Amino acid sequence: MSKQYQFKLVLLGESAVGKSSLVLRFVKDQFDDYRESTIGAAFLTQTVTLDDQTTVKFEIWDTAGQERYKSLAPMYYRNANCAVVVYDITQTASLEKARTWIRELQRQADPSIVIALCGNKSDLSARRQVTEEEAKKYAEEEGLMWAETSAKSGEGVTEIFTAIAKKLPLTAPPSTRAGGARPATGARTGVDLNKQSTNAQGQNEACNC
């Protein structure tokens, strides 16, 4: 029987590095040159097939711009199984910002989180300010995955998400939301507010007090 695992993936990085563009490329295989800052999506999902036995479904959260004035809520990266921290290879400052996010994740997120450092806009290598060597060396020191991508051309995008899917521990107990994979069949451990009450008449039920 085939298994599907679900993971929460968060995107972090300075404004305009291409976080939303990466998701759009990965999920819908589209690109938009004049993308507005992110509005309107709670999260997107996309599935990666590892082999005919196993698929990994990413629940991808975008920052909704809350990081812009240092106001990202901790709820955002709580329980994240993986994080893609994005910088723009044409902006040195964006790598600095990425380092800050990585430190924050190491301090606050679940210790088992898989972090990928992603140098976006590789199609603009003529204006490159961050060398591959520099970023790669930093990633190795910190034990992070690393790749360059272009949301515009699509280069490297599916590859980085697939690489993350392969790195995620598919052995973790499926019931816990924190840290481990959970089967996508639904069952969170807690109560489900959205489910209709089984005794739908509600108030006219014999009271249970």
Added chain:
Amino acid sequence: MDEEYDVIVLGTGLTECILSGLLSVEGKKVLHMDRNDYYGGDSASLNLTQLYRKFRPDQSPPTELGRDRDYAVDLIPKFIIATGELTKILVHTDVTRYLEFKQIAGSFVYRDGKISKVPSTEMEAVKSPLMGLFEKRRAKKFFEFLQGWKDEDPTTHQGINLDRDSMKTVYEKFGLEPGTQDFIGHAMALYLDDDYITKPARPTYDRIILYTASMARYGKSPYIYPLYGLGELPQSFARLSAIYGGTYMLDKQIDEIVTDADGNFVGVTSGGETVKAKQVIGDPSYFGAGKSIDGGKMRVVEDGKVVRAICLLKHPIPGTEDSDSLQIIIPQNQVNRRNDIYIAMVSSTHNVCAKDVYVAIVSTIVETDKPELEIAPGLNLLGPIHEKFVSIEPLYTPTTSGKSDNIFITRSYDATSHFETVVEDVQDVWKRVVGKDLVLKKRDLEVQE
């Protein structure tokens, strides 16, 4: 900051965040600011560092308490009623996708020096020491009457008019003892004092039905609680607001609320810059909180005080079957007070503290000049208290509706054990700000499957 907004919201407490989220969804351009560098204001959940910074600024958290990140200690003790108004808002706005809930394991009530579980099944009720056999029969008749009530069917009314007859009349009709009345009025209808007894019975009826329907919903208690603490609630509504275009700025000191010559709202000054907006909504702390400002204009007044003691325990509360979470209500009559004492306890099951730690908050409305003594009956039930952080917080209410000056002020979080009054405040402020009743439309968020 030269943009102009429809609404500036000050403070990221739950009330403000729900309003901010709903307003953004409506298409309003919202700027949401907070002086703290964390979300939640007075309804935040703090990690150990933040908790010590707030209560013991000269002390750092002891390492034996465990990792900072394991803690999310609520500042206000409230639970969510499973079928209450907050749940409706959570479901309608779909913020439930960011949150995970667990049941509160039990609800207890204090009687004659002991605590007993509020029965949650018929079996428990039969064994419950809360009533004698004959009283149980009377109570059974009383509950059958309430559950059978149909407004349109006079044969279910047994001569009672819920809108005219007082609760006293109803209790007397069924011959319920004072102890049973305490139990019903305080542990089920969740009244803080006895003022309800002489008033028409309808609201009490509604509250008992709410309680029993909530109890029936998940089974163990009428309450649910979000994993990682109540502070997740404002954060989830803030995310909703941001997704619909709301701008967030934490860690911003608010220097001034700018008004024109007629006292009407113009903008907010922060860090020397003024941002303009049509309206401002904020918690009382941004509007003078009791002190008179603007040439003697008092925007909020104090309306009593609440004392809260956050207690860290290294054991479950004695006599509660080692419950991992609970509420204990000490009805006022039991300890010769006017207001009930509440205990709310959660633990690592709810991801709010390290393993084997229990966080209990004892609270009540202040009646004397020695508030800490007033909560002693509650503290005494906890067993050895490992750490205790006591606060005495004034409760503020706005003096004006804001309709004339476009300044809309929310209320402080009261002493009730749940969020129903918070939602009432949201509905009230919404109506004042938007001019219409809050109608919850279910909106489709963009989610691909």
